[in-house]
Amino acid sequence: MAKTPFFDGHNDFLLRLLRAPENREALWLEEWQEGHLDLPRMQKAGFAGGFFAIYIPSPEEPGAPDYQAMMDAPPYDLPLPQLMSADETQATALQMAAHLMWMERTSKGALKICRSTADLNACMQTGTIAAIMHMEGAEAIGPDLDALYAFHAMGLRSLGPVWSRPTVFGHGVPFRFPGDPDTGPGLTDAGKQLVKACNELKIMIDLSHLNEKGFDDVARLSDAPLVATHSNAHAVTPSTRNLTDRQLSMIRESGGMVGLNYATVFLREDGRKATDCGWDPVMRHLDHLIEKLGEDHVGFGSDFDGAELPDVIGDVTGVQALIGQMHERQYGEALIEKIARKNWIALLERTWGV
Known part of the structure; x- marks a missing residue:
């Protein structure tokens, strides 16, 4: 069976490059048996x-418990890291943006950073990998928002106000099981200004790590579709x-999108x-x-x-096996193509404009 092209809502490959600068060319351009991504795969x-x-x-905390082991032995409730300032984070964020630009340059035409719907559609037509610059946690922006405009000029087109730790813009959910996303206060005044500025710049707002009150604040303030790039049910x-069923209903009503997260936890x-x-939990969530x-508001994340x-x-390389599961379960070719790729493209057209 021919491969179905697919579009993905979230990856952390730039972090992998950041942590291995001496090996970044091989990590990107050669096929590896470790990690999840490289250009050949x-x-x-x-x-x-x-x-x-x-x-x-x-930053790593001396004497901190083994959080990964805790997450394999529920119930757990991991403490959130402390807020980090723009002064602490901006240089690293700039370095990671530069890594993506370096990936574009060294791919020799195989990958392009997309800044517009026209760029995105051109990539889909030519088979070029379409890369969207995303920021997961807006620490590097700072409350004056000046850096938002600088990163937008670099290609930033998607932003999550928080990862799970708090920022000057709002509060993320802690890693807790069992638990629900109602874990604290909503957006700060700076966070509300950030939403307004992202709307003006047509930067997509990602709700994946935001707590429930912050989610509701974005839903009330934003004029764009509600999106969670990598979240489950x-x-x-x-x-x-x-995401709760109430949140999923709000996303649907806004014309938004959720990307299925493959993380086992x-x-x-x-x-x-x-x-x-196995496949059962993946397919139950899907x-x-x-x-x-x-069917128009679900994709991969x-x-x-x-x-x-x-x-x-x-x-x-295992995503085609997931698509194979969708075929086996009689999803139908039209629905599979929507979930694999077309829904994300349509969502970005609705968010960015044509």
């Missing part, structure tokens, strides 16, 4: 494009990171990190999202290079 897999996240990791897995009903879960959102994935997916 993306091309082999049918990766048509996706959101590449600028994410600033928190709380009704299936009661993690704070997953957000897929498994028991909240564990273990990767031997079915629930389609039921609540409708892998969390490649940022999470533990089910063994049946493994890395980017």
